[in-house]
Amino acid sequence: MSRQTEQMWAALLQAGLVQGASSATGKSESPWYVKVLLALSGWFAAFFLLGFIGMAFESVFRNSTASFILGGAMIGGAFAILRIPKNEFVEHLALAVSLAGQFLVVVALFKIAGHHGHIGWLLVVLLQAPLAVVMPNFVHRVFSAFIAAFSLNMFLGFQGWPNLVDGLIMLLAAWCWLNEFRYPQQMQRIRAIGYGLVLALIVLKGMALLGSQMTEWFFSGKQAELWIKPYIGEVLTGLVVLYVVWQLLERHGQGISGSISVPALVAALLVSTLSVEVTGLTAGLVIMLLGFSGANRVLLGLGIGALLIYISSYYYLLDVTLLVKSGTLLAAGVALLGMRWLLVTMLPKDREVDHV
Amino acid sequence: MASPRSQFIELIEQGAIPVEKIGDALKAAKITPDARAWRTFIDHLLLWLGGLALAFALMFFVAYNWNDIGRFAKFGAVEGLVVLAIVAYCRFAEHAVAGKVSLLVATICLGVLLALFGQTYQTGADPWQLFFTWAMLMLPWAIIGRFPAIWILWVALINTSIVLYYQTFRGIFGFMYDDETGMLWLLFIFNTLLLVAWEFLAAKAWQWLAERWAPRLLAIGSGVPLTWLVLHSIFTHGETSFLPGLAWVTWLAVMYFIYRRVTPDLFMLAGCCLSVITVSISFFGEHLLQRNSSGGFLFLSLLVIGMGAGSAFWLKTVHQELQS
Numbered sequence: 001m002s003r004q005t006e007q008m009w010a011a012l013l014q015a016g017l018v019q020g021a022s023s024a025t026g027k028s029e030s031p032w033y034v035k036v037l038l039a040l041s042g043w044f045a046a047f048f049l050l051g052f053i054g055m056a057f058e059s060v061f062r063n064s065t066a067s068f069i070l071g072g073a074m075i076g077g078a079f080a081i082l083r084i085p086k087n088e089f090v091e092h093l094a095l096a097v098s099l100a101g102q103f104l105v106v107v108a109l110f111k112i113a114g115h116h117g118h119i120g121w122l123l124v125v126l127l128q129a130p131l132a133v134v135m136p137n138f139v140h141r142v143f144s145a146f147i148a149a150f151s152l153n154m155f156l157g158f159q160g161w162p163n164l165v166d167g168l169i170m171l172l173a174a175w176c177w178l179n180e181f182r183y184p185q186q187m188q189r190i191r192a193i194g195y196g197l198v199l200a201l202i203v204l205k206g207m208a209l210l211g212s213q214m215t216e217w218f219f220s221g222k223q224a225e226l227w228i229k230p231y232i233g234e235v236l237t238g239l240v241v242l243y244v245v246w247q248l249l250e251r252h253g254q255g256i257s258g259s260i261s262v263p264a265l266v267a268a269l270l271v272s273t274l275s276v277e278v279t280g281l282t283a284g285l286v287i288m289l290l291g292f293s294g295a296n297r298v299l300l301g302l303g304i305g306a307l308l309i310y311i312s313s314y315y316y317l318l319d320v321t322l323l324v325k326s327g328t329l330l331a332a333g334v335a336l337l338g339m340r341w342l343l344v345t346m347l348p349k350d351r352e353v354d355h356v
Numbered sequence: 357m358a359s360p361r362s363q364f365i366e367l368i369e370q371g372a373i374p375v376e377k378i379g380d381a382l383k384a385a386k387i388t389p390d391a392r393a394w395r396t397f398i399d400h401l402l403l404w405l406g407g408l409a410l411a412f413a414l415m416f417f418v419a420y421n422w423n424d425i426g427r428f429a430k431f432g433a434v435e436g437l438v439v440l441a442i443v444a445y446c447r448f449a450e451h452a453v454a455g456k457v458s459l460l461v462a463t464i465c466l467g468v469l470l471a472l473f474g475q476t477y478q479t480g481a482d483p484w485q486l487f488f489t490w491a492m493l494m495l496p497w498a499i500i501g502r503f504p505a506i507w508i509l510w511v512a513l514i515n516t517s518i519v520l521y522y523q524t525f526r527g528i529f530g531f532m533y534d535d536e537t538g539m540l541w542l543l544f545i546f547n548t549l550l551l552v553a554w555e556f557l558a559a560k561a562w563q564w565l566a567e568r569w570a571p572r573l574l575a576i577g578s579g580v581p582l583t584w585l586v587l588h589s590i591f592t593h594g595e596t597s598f599l600p601g602l603a604w605v606t607w608l609a610v611m612y613f614i615y616r617r618v619t620p621d622l623f624m625l626a627g628c629c630l631s632v633i634t635v636s637i638s639f640f641g642e643h644l645l646q647r648n649s650s651g652g653f654l655f656l657s658l659l660v661i662g663m664g665a666g667s668a669f670w671l672k673t674v675h676q677e678l679q680s
Contacts, residue, residue, distance in 0.1 A: 005363045008385045015384040017377045033626050034671050041633065041664025048657035055650035092665040096657065181378050184368050252391060292397055295361045295387045311408065315416070326416035333409030340402035347395055 032298060039139050042092060046099035053100065061107070068108035074101025075131070082136045095140060102127070118158030124151040138192045145196025146203075153204055166204055167236025170286060173197035174244045177290040177299070198287055198299065202306045205280040208233065209313050237282045238272025244286055248293055260347070267339050274332050277325075279317075280310030361387055427476055434472055437465045459501045463494045463509060484520035487513050502562070504570040511550060515577060518542055537588060540581040547577035548607075559619070572623050575611075582607055583631045587638050608632070620678050622671060629667035636663060 012018045053060060053070075060066050078098035081090055106124055113120035125148050132144035153165045176194035180187065245268045249261050275281035284307030291299030314325060364387050367373055373381050382388040389397065418425070418433075425433075441462035448454035467490045474481055491513035498506045522539035551574040558565035585600040608628055615624040637660060644652035 008360060008363060008367075011384050011386075012373070012381055015380065017381045017384060018373055031622060031675070033623055034668065034675070037626055037630055037671075038664060038668050040630075041660050041667075044637070045657045045660040045664065048653045048660060052650050052653035052657060055653060092661045092668070096661055181368065181382060184371075184375055184378065187365065187368065251388070252394075288401070292389060292394075295359070295389070297359065297361075311412065314412075322416045322420035326413045326420060329409045329413035329416065333406045333413055336402050336406030336409060340399060340406060343395070343399060343402065 035139065038092065038095075039143075042095040042099060042139065045092065045096035046103070049096055049100040050103055053104075060104070064108040064111035067104045067111075071101040071104030071106075071108065074098065075105065077101075079135060082140075091137065095137060098135070098140060099143075102131075118155055121151045121155035121158065124148075125155060132193055132196065133189065138188060141189065141192035142196040142199070145193045146200045149197055149200035150203065153200075164233060164236065166201065166208070166233045166283070167240055169197050169201050169204070170237050170240045170283065171243070173201060174240060174247075174286060174290060177294060177296075178244070178247055180294060195299075198302060201283055202287070202302065205283045205306070206309065206313075209279045209310060209317070234272070234276045234279065234282065237286075238269070238275065241268050241272055241282050241286055244289060248289065251293075263339075263342065263346075270335060270339075274328075274335075277320075277328050278311065278314045278332075280306065280313075284310055360385065430472060430476070431469075434465060434469045438462055438469060441465060456501065456503050456505065459497055460506060460509070463497060463506060466490060466494055482520070482524050484517040484524060487517035487520060491517065502564050504565065504567050508570050508573055511547070511574065511577070514546065515543060518546070537585060540585045540588075544578060544581040544585065544603075547574055547581070550574055551578055555614070555619070568621065568623070572621070575624050575627060578607075579627050579631055583634055586635050590635070590638050590642050604631075604635070616674065620674070622675055622678070625674060626667070626671055629663075629671065633660065633663045633667065 009018070060070055074097050078094040078101065081094040081097075084090075105127060109123040109127070110117070110120040113123065128144045128148035128151065132141050132148055135141055135144065149165070149169045152169075156165050173194055176190050176197065180190055180194065183190065242265060245264055246261075249264060271285060272282050275283075284303050286303075287306060288300055288303030291297070291301075291303050314329075315322075317325070364382070364385055368378065383390070441458050444458035445455050445462065448458055467486075470486055470490050470493075473479075474486055491510055494506075494510060494513075498510050518539060522536070522542075551571055554565060554571050554574060558571070582600070582604055586604045589597065589600045608631070611624060611628050615621045615628075637656060640659060641652075641656055644655060
């Protein structure tokens with residue numbers, strides 16, 4: 001058992017939370033780059049599998065029923081394989097088979113939807129959401145959660161409600177990460193879905209940023225008129241930020257009337273307002289807050305990366321001139337540094353802070 | 357090295373901590389940050405965000421008015437920035453992070469100055485000369501600075517100038533290979549030599565070289581050109597040179613020996629696995645898929661799965677071995 005685990009166990013013993021000797025072996029999951037390597041192999045294998053099916057059974061691709069049935073069978077088979085105690089080879093095989101099967105099913109779904117393309121996206125959501133919950137594989141869950149969130153956005157976009165679902169995704173992701181340890185049996189599941197949703201959020205915000213004019217053009221020509229203005233998405237995410245900050249404050253024993261609660265919520269509100277201009281700011285910040293509160297460095301890193309990309313992309317936003325953007329950023333910078341000054345004067349570092 | 361968080365998760369998964377006490381355990385094990393940690397975090401966050409906002413505000417303002425600013429004003433501004441940054445570096449001699457940031461800012465402003473010079477005076481210089489000059493001029497600062505980020509910037513600049521050079525001319529090796537392979541060989545040799553030097557110096561001499569992300573980046577700079585060379589020789593039908601393949605096998609052997617036996621590093625081993633998988637798939641793909649056989653696809657699929665699973669199994673074994 002490593003020294004760090006020993007120290008942790010000692011701390012827990014001292015707090016009277018555990019008893020006896022630790023049975024921990026000090027081993028842990030593999031690092032993220034190994035997981036990425038595995039995910040990539042799964043994808044490529046699925047690609048070649050599809051090539052094989054396409055060449056050997058050409059009729060399958062042309063017939064949507066056959067495609068649906070075969071795809072469904074492959075997903076079911078993968079599920080069955082993943083349930084038995086695994087070795088690495090079998091796990092990868094199942095992942096590849098499932099991905100290929102999903103592709104077949106999705107092709108069939110879109111064929112069934114026919115001219116109503118948006119229904120196809122809804123069907124994809126209905127496929128992927130259960131898979132995200134049910135499939136006993138971490139990478140698979142992340143992927144399914146990602147696709148489900150993405151497809152939901154596409155579906156609502158075609159209905160004339162783009163950018164609306166960002167708030168919902170952020171809310172779900174925030175719930176996952178805030179309650180990660182609450183249900184120990186479901187920890188792996190909640191964490192995987194959390195990662196998938198966060199990745200979807202980052203991508204969707206990026207799309208909203210790069211294609212704000214594109215979004216209007218893309219969706220407005222389709223079914224319904226645009227009911228929602230782009231900034232509605234930011235307002236919703238702003239509400240989620242307030243929720244997250246409130247939850248974090250509660251955890252540290254600070255109710256609504258606590259001494260730092262009001263400044264914290266006001267600060268969150270200010271940032272949300274700024275985010276209407278600088279799209280994606282709240283998303284990046286929320287991810288960082290969630291990452292920090294769970295000592296999750298991957299999440300924290302994702303948040304920082306996303307934030308940097310969004311702030312840099314602000315340059316390319318064509319809605320307003322550089323001069324106006326410069327002014328906005330100046331005001332924002334002054335406000336943020338002002339908040340920091342307030343923090344430093346209200347809560348000096350050396351003061352005893354056990355309650356706040 | 358397992359993070360506290362992953363160790364904690366393992367304890368929960370083994371049921372060592374009673375469910376109702378998990379919240380308190382999170383605090384006791386310092387997974388959930390306490391009030392002090394939050395305060396520091398928010399402090400730094402506001403500082404960084406506020407500082408970045410102001411910096412970007414200034415940049416946007418300058419960009420907006422760029423065409424109206426006079427020539428001397430532009431030069432004066434950039435040169436002033438360089439001087440300011442160096443002064444800041446001297447001032448912050450005790451604060452490690454602020455000093456490093458100042459030196460890095462000075463280096464970047466130096467590049468901006470060179471670009472401005474080239475743009476204003478239309479010297480007719482090639483792009484690679486900009487990056488090369490920049491790298492040469494910043495070398496003294498890198499030597500004085502002694503931190504990985506600035507050296508990696510230098511390496512990136514040299515790599516960029518090599519790539520741009522080959523886009524402009526045929527290189528010295530132009531009569532032996534075509535452009536791309538010459539460039540790739542040069543990149544591979546340069547980055548590998550640097551990697552060797554870095555690891556050697558980190559082990560024997562200087563502690564400040566010990567951060568792992570820098571040699572890992574160098575290893576990527578070494579592995580990617582070499583893998584590309586091997587792929588190139590696979591896909592180009594006229595090539596009969598075995599040199600890329602031979603170099604590749606030697607590289608793999610050396611990487612394995614050093615990063616498995618001498619100074620274990622899982623990232624390097626994972627990178628080698630990725631290289632092997634890529635080369636194998638390309639090799640078999642090139643030879644099997646020409647005849648449009650469905651069996652070829654199936655074989656490739658199984659090959660990827662097998663190699664992926666094999667890599668994962670091996671890497672996990674090494675990982676567990678390193679932790680015990």
